[in-house]
Amino acid sequence: MAGIDEFEAMIERDEAAFRQLMTYYECAIMEIKTKLQVFDAEFQLRHDRNPIESICWRLKSPESIAEKLQRKDLPVSLESIERNLFDIAGVRVVCALPEDAYSLARSLVVQDDVTLIDRRDYIASPKQSGYRSLHIIVEIPIFLEREKRPMKVEVQLRSIAQNFWASLDHQLQYKKDLDAEEEASIIAELKELSDAAAALDERMQAIRHRIFRD
Numbered sequence: 001m002a003g004i005d006e007f008e009a010m011i012e013r014d015e016a017a018f019r020q021l022m023t024y025y026e027c028a029i030m031e032i033k034t035k036l037q038v039f040d041a042e043f044q045l046r047h048d049r050n051p052i053e054s055i056c057w058r059l060k061s062p063e064s065i066a067e068k069l070q071r072k073d074l075p076v077s078l079e080s081i082e083r084n085l086f087d088i089a090g091v092r093v094v095c096a097l098p099e100d101a102y103s104l105a106r107s108l109v110v111q112d113d114v115t116l117i118d119r120r121d122y123i124a125s126p127k128q129s130g131y132r133s134l135h136i137i138v139e140i141p142i143f144l145e146r147e148k149r150p151m152k153v154e155v156q157l158r159s160i161a162q163n164f165w166a167s168l169d170h171q172l173q174y175k176k177d178l179d180a181e182e183e184a185s186i187i188a189e190l191k192e193l194s195d196a197a198a199a200l201d202e203r204m205q206a207i208r209h210r211i212f213r214d
């Protein structure tokens with residue numbers, strides 16, 4: 001694949017600079033994680049419960065970066081990665097319920113060192129597959145020895161039920177040896193299960209409001 005070869009050649013030429021850029025993204029992830037952990041601790045103090053179930057993160061793999069540059073017909077360079085791809089640094093926040101996803105996203109974007117770049121609400125408007133999640137792209141500065149550098153991070157926020165669904169759906173994407181009919185039937189069933197998970201979330205949310213009277 002020409003795009004992958006070009007990407008590999010670019011990394012070989014500029015390995016130190018590529019590693020440095022990835023480290024900067026990792027630093028931005030650390031900043032976001034710390035902010036989320038602070039919200040969680042503060043929420044526990046004020047409301048006696050934790051909105052965050054778990055936080056995980058990843059740096060986009062070189063293969064996935066190369067594939068996306070090629071798919072979008074973008075130049076293969078470090079500048080192009082930084083300018084055009086906003087999901088190199090990814091943080092996934094699994095919240096108890098969907099309303100926690102919204103409230104955590106709000107808390108994050110109102111911070112004065114965080115800038116909202118993009119917001120995709122796949123909870124309000126699920127994807128065709130049934131995928132539900134709130135995605136925000138934020139820019140946050142990292143403080144290096146000699147400079148302050150704004151970096152972009154994609155934060156995906158979703159409920160436990162939405163995450164359960166997305167994890168199983170993700171496994172299907174690696175299973176490409178299914179025959180077409182079986183695959184279509186699984187996709188249709190997954191879509192139904194996504195709606196069932198959304199109904200479960202709604203009922204759980206209603207129960208929470210009854211318990212906490214909020």
Ligand code: 0O2
Nearest residue numbers: 058060061064087120127129130131135165166167169170
């Ligand atoms: P990874 O980890 O990045 O290799 P864009 O080109 O930006 O408009 P993009 O990047 O596909 O489109 O953005 P989108 O669709 O808003 O979000 C992409 C990410 O959301 C995916 O990352 C998944 O993590 C998640 N996602 C989107 N749709 C689905 C889905 O139908 N099922 C599941 N399980 N996850 C989904 P990447 O790029 O696949 O992975």
